[in-house]
Amino acid sequence: MTDSPLPPPPSPASTEAESLISVLERNRRTFAWKTSGLDENGLRATTAASSMTLGGLVKHVALVEADWLAVKLSGQAYGPPWEAVDFDADPDWEWRTGALDSPDDLHAVWRDAVVRSRGLVAEVIQDRGLDGPASFTFANGRTPTVRDMLLDMVEEYARHTGHADILREAVDGRVGEGAPEDFTF
Numbered sequence: 362m363t364d365s366p367l368p369p370p371p372s373p374a375s376t377e378a379e380s381l382i383s384v385l386e387r388n389r390r391t392f393a394w395k396t397s398g399l400d401e402n403g404l405r406a407t408t409a410a411s412s413m414t415l416g417g418l419v420k421h422v423a424l425v426e427a428d429w430l431a432v433k434l435s436g437q438a439y440g441p442p443w444e445a446v447d448f449d450a451d452p453d454w455e456w457r458t459g460a461l462d463s464p465d466d467l468h469a470v471w472r473d474a475v476v477r478s479r480g481l482v483a484e485v486i487q488d489r490g491l492d493g494p495a496s497f498t499f500a501n502g503r504t505p506t507v508r509d510m511l512l513d514m515v516e517e518y519a520r521h522t523g524h525a526d527i528l529r530e531a532v533d534g535r536v537g538e539g540a541p542e543d544f545t546f
Contacts, residue, residue: 389518397546404464412456489507
């Protein structure tokens, strides 16, 4: 993975938006650490009765970045590679192909999604604030706020980092709650 400086931890006087972004970035960083440094076999490994792989997780989380933050929060298009996929015909495409892609390709798709999301989230917070509306409405008629969307992304990363914990430990024994200070992605 390439070097990508992380935002500084929030100071006691930081805003709620800065705190939410900081927590999201910490979760992204931990996820990156849990899925980094493996070859194809490591990214394709499964454990227990699950068919989930670390490669599938990486590609899935990249799709979630696009779906939740680009499309549903910002009102943008999915962008590549998602726009070329027929998810009706292949609803598990990201999971299936994530188990086949090279480590470099997988991490590039994820990094690109994160970089795009960072820019879009900053714009949306600037334009709408945390209490402003997302760009979609649930089937029940409720439109989530920007805050809701950011909290959902934190939850998404937390859930999938837990999956990555189990898979990574099964692959090579890597354990731990967070990336070491010298880890970059």
